[in-house]
Amino acid sequence: MTTSILNGTGNTALAFSDEQSMLLESAKSFCGDKSDINAVRSLLKSDSGHNPKVWQEMVALGWTGIAIPEQYGGFNMGLGSTVPVIESMGRHLLGTAFITSTLAAQAILRGGSEAQREKWLPKVVEGTVGTMALLDNEDWGAKLCGVTATLNGSGSTSQIALSGKKQLVADATVADFFVVSINHNGNPTLAIVDASQLAEGAITANTLIDETKRAATVDFTGVTISPDALLPHSEQALKDVRLIGALLIAAEATGTSAATLDCIVSYLTSRIQFGRLIGSYQSLKHPTVEILLQMDSARSLIYHAATLFDKGLDEGPVEADTEIACRMAKAQATETLLFAGDRAVQFHGGMGFTYDCDAMLYIRRAQWAQHQYGDAQHHRLHLARLLLD
Secondary structure: OEEEOOOOOOOOEEEOOHHHHHHHHHHHHHHHHHOOHHHHHHOOOOOOOOOHHHHHHHHHHOHHHOOOOHHHOOOOOOHHHHHHHHHHHHHOOOOOOHHHHHHHHHHHHHHOOHHHHHHHHHHHHOOOOEEEEOOOOOOOOOOOOOEEEEEEOOHHHOEEEEEOEEEEEEOHHHOOEEEEEEEEOOEEEEEEEEHHHOOOOOEEEOOOOOOOOOEEEEEOOOOEEOHHHEOOOHHHHHHHHHHHHHHHHHHHHHHHHHHHHHHHHHHHOOOEEOOEEHHHOHHHHHHHHHHHHHHHHHHHHHHHHHHHHHHOOOOOOOOHHHHHHHHHHHHHHHHHHHHHHHHHHHHOHHHHHOOOOOHHHHHHHHHHHOOOOOOHHHHHHHHHHHHHO
C-alpha cells in the first residue's frame, strides 16, 4: 500500500510494505497473547518490569535483528520495520527492553567502528540488552556530555577514566551494556561501557509515573575504558539516535492511544446513566471521534518517518526530511495519547482516578511518553527552524 502525506517540505512518501504488514499481524497476535491487562498489572511491582521468558521468545522470533544488517546476524529489514512491532507493544503495554536495545544497536551501527559492530551487534541479535545513557538532567535540550573523561597514560597503554552520573537510563537494571554520552576533549562523544565495569551500587532505580517502565540513575565514576570503546563517529550517531528515539517512542504512544480509545469506547457502550448509554451524549462522542482522528494522523506520521528511513541506507546520516518526519511524529503521537488518557480518566468519572481503573495506566504512560526524547514543544521549536528559516 502506498499513499501520501505532506510533511511541510513536499516529501509525501508513505508506504506500508508486505514485510511490515506481516510483522504487524505477528506482533498483534504475540503481544495480545503475552500481555493482556492482567499480565501487565502483575508486572507493575516487579524489579525488571518485564517477563524474561517473553523477552527470549521475542529474540527467538528474530525481532532483535530486524534493523541489523545480515553481516552481523540480523535480517536487514530496515529500521522502519521495527515501527509496527513497537506500535503493537504500545497497544498492549508490553514491557521489554526492545526499544532501548534497538537504540543502542543503532548508535553502534551508525557511529561505531567495524570492530565495534562485529563485536556488539551479533550480541544484540542474540538478546543481549543494551541501553542509551544520555541525560545529565531532565532537559532533552541540554548538552548530553555531563560524564567527564580523563585520559591516563599514552599510546597503547592509555586508558580513559570516567566520572559522573546519568539520569533516567531506561532498563538500566537489566542492561548488559551502556552507550554513554561523555565529555571527551570538550566534545560530546559516545562510549560503550560493559555493565560488569560498574561499581557495586552504581545503579539506583528511579520511581516513574509510568509503572510499566523502568529507569535508573547510573554512576559511571571509577569506570575505566580503553580508547577503542569510543565510537569514532559519535557526533552524527548522537544526533541520529535522538531522532530515532523520538520516532520509536511515537510509535509506542500511537499503539497506546489505540488501546486508550478501546478502553473509552468499551465504557461508553456499556455504561448506562439516566436510562441511556453515556456514549449517546454528544459531549462524549465528539472528543472520542477527535481521539480517533488524531490517532490516525499520528499513525500516518510514524509510517511516513518509517518509509523515509527505509528509502535510504539505515546506517547513513538522517536527512532533513526524515528529521522533520520524526519530530512531527513525536509531537503528534504523544499529544494524542495525552489527550486520550485525559479523556479516558474524565469519562470514567470518579472511578477513572482509582488505581483499579485501566484508564490510570494509559494516562500514566501518556505523562511518561511525552517527555521521552523531547516533548512536543521541544520538537516544534526545531521544526520551526527546519521549515521556516
